[in-house]
Each structure stands twice: as structure tokens, then as C-alpha cells.
Amino acid sequence: MLNFGLTDLRLVAPRDGWPNADAGPAASGADIVLEQARVFDSVADACSGLGLVFGTTVRGRDLIRRVVTPLQAAAEFHALPAPGGILFGPERTGLETEDLAVAHAILTIPVNPAFGSLNLAQAVLVAAYEWYRQGSDMAAATLVNHDGPAPHEELEGLIGAVDAQLARNGYYNPVPGRAAAARLVMRNLFTRPEYSAGEVRTLRGIIRGLSMPRRPGAPD
């Protein structure tokens, strides 16, 4: 829960009472969730203050209910004016039909039809992840490059050094147009990676290293 920013844990008639000494180590440091947890006698009482409640189940029931994915549930929660809630059942038995009758709709996690055996902790994790992910402003993809790409003239210097060495070594095909095409391919190898100034320096050293005459006595 706390990994994904959720702290409002509501327990209904916990089998082993509450507080429960076993819960501390299992929480791995998320003690604030345990400290703030509230205990209720009934599922209906536990839903007090919630605007939209999803019950979780994997088995089809004889209930007429809207069934939604975690993605959809999270989107609806984010659009709600009041907090929503997700109702999870005991590990072994899941929610009873009487519990599901308290919920407005059903949340079902899409799983491999040939092997669906998410446990309680896994189901909570996935539902909480979707909620947090949809509110997160983390960019889908970013190039983390603290120094930024090298100044462009340094990149040009690298490309020019490669080009000069290749020309010197007779790498380019003399057929008209072929050398220009090969230069374009080579240029793209060096521009796309957004190399930093340090990496451009390393590459220039590598180019020199590749072009050096073989050291006398070096193994084949």
C-alpha cells in the first residue's frame, strides 16, 4: 500500500484481533499504515465515507454487476470527488457474496486463464500500482544524461576523425555516391546515442586506438 501512496487500511473483524504483532515485520517499515488502520465490525461500516467501492473477485458470481479492470477502477477513482475504496477478501476464501453485495461493482485483475493464482498481497499490489501510476507524473521515457549531449562541434570532430581515418585506410567504395551513403550511415551511428562530451572523448581515444600501428610483439 505505502509503496503506492495508500495509507487508509480498514480491517473488518480480523480473525486474529488487532493490533497483531505479526503484522509489523510483514509491513517492512510501512508502520504508518498499521498505526492508522481502523477496525470495523462489518463491511458496510468499513465503507463509510467512500464514494465508490469495488469488490475484488476472480470467480464469476451469480451477481449482476459491472466488472472492471484495475486500469478502469483507478481511472474512476481519480475522477471521483470523494475517496473510493477496494474491498479484498480473506486469503483463502475471498469475499463472500454478502460482502460483494455491499460493493457497487467488481474489480477483476486480468490474469493468465491457464494459471491465475494471485494471492491477497499480489492483488493489493497490482490495484495500488494502477492507482499510483495513473496519478504519477513520471515520464514514460526519458534519457537520463546529467551532463547532456556533447557540444555539437565535439561530435562533428569525432565524426570527422572517423571519416578521415576511414578515407586514409581506403574504406570507402569509389563508385559514385557510395561513399556519401556510407558516410550518412556512419554519421547516424554517432548522432543517435546523444553521447556526452566525456563519451565523445572516449570514442576519439578508441578511434585512435583502433588506428594505431600494431605494437611490436603483440599477439595475433
Added chain:
Amino acid sequence: MLNFGLTDLRLVAPRDGWPNADAGPAASGADIVLEQARVFDSVADACSGLGLVFGTTVRGRDLIRRVVTPLQAAAEFHALPAPGGILFGPERTGLETEDLAVAHAILTIPVNPAFGSLNLAQAVLVAAYEWYRQGSDMAAATLVNHDGPAPHEELEGLIGAVDAQLARNGYYNPVPGRAAAARLVMRNLFTRPEYSAGEVRTLRGIIRGLSMPRRPGAPD
């Protein structure tokens, strides 16, 4: 892994050797993943046959790399012609910088900045969930109603019975237009839930029950 349809487990130099007797119970029935698991000496060897490899890490490193969310990684995997892979590190230490250097890019799960402590199993679960979810054809939201909504004339019969009883009891405001507005509100209460034929019958019984003269001797 198997919950989300993944079976290709590749292990690099497992600390306790392989096969490992402790893995069976922990797999909770996903034995096929263990049976098919392959062991490699190096991270680079383990990536053989993969088209795009993401390394997972939470800590910023001194690496210049594209950093993507699980959502983005899954989208890229689904668009690839060849299988991709996700590289996870040991539980306590995570991936070394040398391991990350094998990967094309970094996958980071968005977590609560004040409490981010996903363990290995949780990180695998979230990444696998995103992959499976994006390939799943499960509808975002469906009303599961095996009998379907009642034939419309039965719904009209219910609405008519409610209307007749309300009129009989003087419920409607005599100011012109008010009764029509109230009837519209009432009608919407009964059309939106898409009640089945059985539910419409139950509601007609409830309407009759509410309208009955009080049983002699019933408590206040």
C-alpha cells in the same frame, strides 16, 4: 510470472545453485516456469535471443540511459518483432553497474517517493502485470448480467405500478409540471440499473410490500 503468462525464466549464476528445492513451494504451482528455467554464467549470455533488454533499478546511477516506466517498456515489448527481456538483480543488492551496462535501457517502477521499497517479487509482478494487461482483451468495464435486462414491457409494468401507487397515495405535487418532473426522476431510478426480469419481479413484490396496509399488531 505465470499469472501474467510469462514462462521464460533465465537465472544467472544462482547463489544456491540450481535446481533449488526451496523454489518449488514458493512457486505455488507454477512448476512449469521452474522446470523450463535456464542457468547462465553471465548476464550477457542470458540475454541471448532477446531484442530489447531493460535493466531494473530504483537508484539513479552514473549511467547515461533511457529510463522508462513499466507501461512504456510493455508497449515497446509488444511492438517488437523478437522477444524482449527484463533483467532483475538480487533481492538485497540489486543490479550492479556492470549488469546494467548490458541492458539497452532502464526500467523504473513509479513509487511513493517517501516510501519506495518494492521487493524483487513485487517488482517482477508489476512489470509482468503491465505486459499481460496490455496484451489482454479483457474489457475495461462490462456489466455482467447473464440473463440480460428484463423485456422492456416488464420494466414499464414496474414503473407503472410504482407510479399508480404514488398517485393513489397523493405523493405527486399538484403544481403543473411538478408531477411530470418527479415521474422522470423516478423512471431513471429504474431504467439505469438494467434490472433483470428476476429483479423486476422482486421489485414489484417490494412495491406491493411497501404499499400494504400495516399488519395488525405489528410494532411501530
